[in-house]
Amino acid sequence: MSELSMFFAQNAACDTTDEFVVSQRFKDKEGTAVAWKLRSMTEDENQDCRKAATRKVKGKNGAYTSEIDPNDYMAKLMTASVVHPDLKNAELQRSYGVMGAEALLRKMLLPGEFAALGERVQALNGFGTDMNELVDEVKN
Numbered sequence: 001m002s003e004l005s006m007f008f009a010q011n012a013a014c015d016t017t018d019e020f021v022v023s024q025r026f027k028d029k030e031g032t033a034v035a036w037k038l039r040s041m042t043e044d045e046n047q048d049c050r051k052a053a054t055r056k057v058k059g060k061n062g063a064y065t066s067e068i069d070p071n072d073y074m075a076k077l078m079t080a081s082v083v084h085p086d087l088k089n090a091e092l093q094r095s096y097g098v099m100g101a102e103a104l105l106r107k108m109l110l111p112g113e114f115a116a117l118g119e120r121v122q123a124l125n126g127f128g129t130d131m132n133e134l135v136d137e138v139k140n
Contacts, residue, residue, distance in 0.1 A: 037084035
C-alpha cells in the first residue's frame with residue numbers, strides 16, 4: 001500500500017453518527033427519554049451553513065461587508081446534523097406553530113437543551129472548541 005493510500009476516499013471512515021438524549025421531556029411509550037440521532041457533516045455542508053448565515057451589511061462610506069450571525073449559523077449547523085427527529089417534517093413544525101427547521105428547534109428546546117445539543121453537534125463535527133471560539137473562527 002502506498003504512503004497516500006490511507007487518505008483515499010474508499011479508506012476514509014464514513015460519516016460519524018451519534019445518539020444523544022437532548023431532553024428528558026420527550027419520552028417513548030414506556031416513559032424512556034428518546035435519544036436524537038445526529039450525524040457529522042462535510043466541510044462543504046458546513047460552508048453552506050456558514051454562507052446561509054452570512055449577510056451583507058452596509059458600513060461607513062457605503063461599503064458592504066460580510067457579517068455572520070453566530071446564532072443563525074449555530075442553528076443551521078445543528079439542524080443539518082439532526083437526523084431524527086426530522087426537523088423538516090411539516091406536521092412536526094405545525095404542531096409547534098412554526099415553519100422551518102431552525103425555528104422548530106428553537107421552539108422545541110429549552111435554552112439549556114439547545115446549548116447542550118449545540119455542544120454535542122460541535123464535538124461530533126470535530127470542533128474541539130467552545131461556542132465563543134467557534135464564532136471567532138467563523139468570523140475569520
